[in-house]
Amino acid sequence: MSFTAPIQLPGLTLDPLWHRRSVFYQVMVRSFVDSNGDGNGDLAGLISRLDYLQWLGVDALWIPPFFTSPLRDGGYDVADYKSILPEFGTLDEFRDLVTKAHERNMRVIIDLPLNHTSDQHEWFQQSRTDPDGPYGDFYVWSDSDEKYPNIRIIFTDYEESNWAFDSERRQFYFHRFFSHQPDLNFDNPAVHDAVFDIVRFWLDLGVDGFRLDAIPYLYESDEGNGEGEPKTHEFLKKLRAMVDRDYPGRIMIAEANQWPREVAAFLGTEEEPECHMAFDFPVMPRIFYSLRSQNAKELVQVLSETTDIPEGAGWGVFLRNHDELTLEMVSEEYRQAMYGWYAYDPRMRVNVGIRRRLAPLLDNSRDELELAHALLFSLPGSPFIYYGDEIGMGDNIWLDDRDASRTPMQWTPDRNAGFSTADPGKLYLPVVQSLVYNYTQTNVESQLAQSRSLLHWVRNVIHVRKAHPVFGLGSIHVLETSHESVLAFVRSYEGAGTQFGDPAEDVLCVFSFAHNPISVTIRADDLAGASLVDLFGGSEFPAFDDSGSLTLTLGTQSFFWLHIGSH
Numbered sequence: 001m002s003f004t005a006p007i008q009l010p011g012l013t014l015d016p017l018w019h020r021r022s023v024f025y026q027v028m029v030r031s032f033v034d035s036n037g038d039g040n041g042d043l044a045g046l047i048s049r050l051d052y053l054q055w056l057g058v059d060a061l062w063i064p065p066f067f068t069s070p071l072r073d074g075g076y077d078v079a080d081y082k083s084i085l086p087e088f089g090t091l092d093e094f095r096d097l098v099t100k101a102h103e104r105n106m107r108v109i110i111d112l113p114l115n116h117t118s119d120q121h122e123w124f125q126q127s128r129t130d131p132d133g134p135y136g137d138f139y140v141w142s143d144s145d146e147k148y149p150n151i152r153i154i155f156t157d158y159e160e161s162n163w164a165f166d167s168e169r170r171q172f173y174f175h176r177f178f179s180h181q182p183d184l185n186f187d188n189p190a191v192h193d194a195v196f197d198i199v200r201f202w203l204d205l206g207v208d209g210f211r212l213d214a215i216p217y218l219y220e221s222d223e224g225n226g227e228g229e230p231k232t233h234e235f236l237k238k239l240r241a242m243v244d245r246d247y248p249g250r251i252m253i254a255e256a257n258q259w260p261r262e263v264a265a266f267l268g269t270e271e272e273p274e275c276h277m278a279f280d281f282p283v284m285p286r287i288f289y290s291l292r293s294q295n296a297k298e299l300v301q302v303l304s305e306t307t308d309i310p311e312g313a314g315w316g317v318f319l320r321n322h323d324e325l326t327l328e329m330v331s332e333e334y335r336q337a338m339y340g341w342y343a344y345d346p347r348m349r350v351n352v353g354i355r356r357r358l359a360p361l362l363d364n365s366r367d368e369l370e371l372a373h374a375l376l377f378s379l380p381g382s383p384f385i386y387y388g389d390e391i392g393m394g395d396n397i398w399l400d401d402r403d404a405s406r407t408p409m410q411w412t413p414d415r416n417a418g419f420s421t422a423d424p425g426k427l428y429l430p431v432v433q434s435l436v437y438n439y440t441q442t443n444v445e446s447q448l449a450q451s452r453s454l455l456h457w458v459r460n461v462i463h464v465r466k467a468h469p470v471f472g473l474g475s476i477h478v479l480e481t482s483h484e485s486v487l488a489f490v491r492s493y494e495g496a497g498t499q500f501g502d503p504a505e506d507v508l509c510v511f512s513f514a515h516n517p518i519s520v521t522i523r524a525d526d527l528a529g530a531s532l533v534d535l536f537g538g539s540e541f542p543a544f545d546d547s548g549s550l551t552l553t554l555g556t557q558s559f560f561w562l563h564i565g566s567h
């Protein structure tokens, strides 16, 4: 099967690589716009700001769960996969969202937590009260809480065991996350059928794909650690085959917080593909590490470890999301360094990570924010922006758990930051009123009015990226440099010559993590004599000399994206 040939549907030709060209935007329904003044964001509110997202250059939305839920884990505790939480809206409004997004050439990816449900889900209620009934075997029950000792606890601040006792059934049930989130039993074929039914339901409704929440954890085994067990991969292959066959062009994105090789495994192989994309968890913490260590070696190392992935598959690059900045997949030494730099107040930590937003993490430094975004938009993969980070929104570490960075979007300096007309006390979370990030200063309206604002800068960089398909589709080659603070790589794309008309291009990207100006020499034998032109302003730069060497000077924490011309 070819993953790059155009997908033909009756009357329609689809670009099979749309996900690799797209800029994604993670938007939580509850946090974006409240259209009816009840204090919660809703679908109608989100629809009303699609024009803003289109203006920004967003190609695809990732919407975290909005299903019926007790909201004890931000909606990742689903009580009914086929209905929408009433305060968020209705299925008709969701259909409207899909239609209006598609009218703007914007795709819609929804989140699907399949590993577990809420304990309020009807399946669980029946499972605990009727062990011999149709749902008796839908969850992972045991008489002992000592099974699977190799399986680690993820929410270390909240849970002491992955087992909880149910007083009704008088057995323990397994839970990878909170104890109110029992794990589904994927060893039961009826669970597969139920999951396929949910997937079809939303695909029939028009969504363009799914973020598959917590996907490594579907199966447990006595020998393994319950992360990416062989049967989990088998299930993903089966799901992918169904999606490719019945819904070509729709995608699956893996949320797999694992070491590099294990993450890549969720993309499968050429012959047996699994997800179309996987979040690049290995790269993310190393971006933050490099910013403070002023050393590029961790990034160089991780970029060289990124194993081959199937044609058509891609990475989802991100700086922040709705969870803590996870430090699970870095060494203890680096973790301690990161805590010291980024979470000096214990309130900033949760589980094995840091519960802060991008701008506060980077101390609101414009240089660092630009450098971090330049990496986000030029590393291999598709960029994912977390709502509000485009204006440098702050967080609120006095709120619980990950709510610290899930506060209302700041639109204007008016009441509730223009998010809602409700009485301020009624909001699902208060708007940020801290000294530096107060919504009266940090908001979309004021940044629209300042031509040099972060918002305008981010929009510009998005549009520059989109004008150069090499960033989404090209390969990467990391170059040798004379300075430990500098990361330099070439992105290359030979041009597909398809009907989607992608031009061939090579781009040199250079980043300096140094906290002072520096001069660096970059070596690339095959670029001897190559001319260089800045992608932003079009200025000509000095060319590589005849021996393949180039000397550049870079200001504090700065970068260049340079088109490589003839040589």
Ligand code: NOJ
Pocket: 073, 074, 076, 077, 113, 177, 213, 214, 322, 323
């Ligand atoms: C991963 C989600 O991103 C997180 O927010 C959630 O708490 C866990 N999965 C459990 O569903």
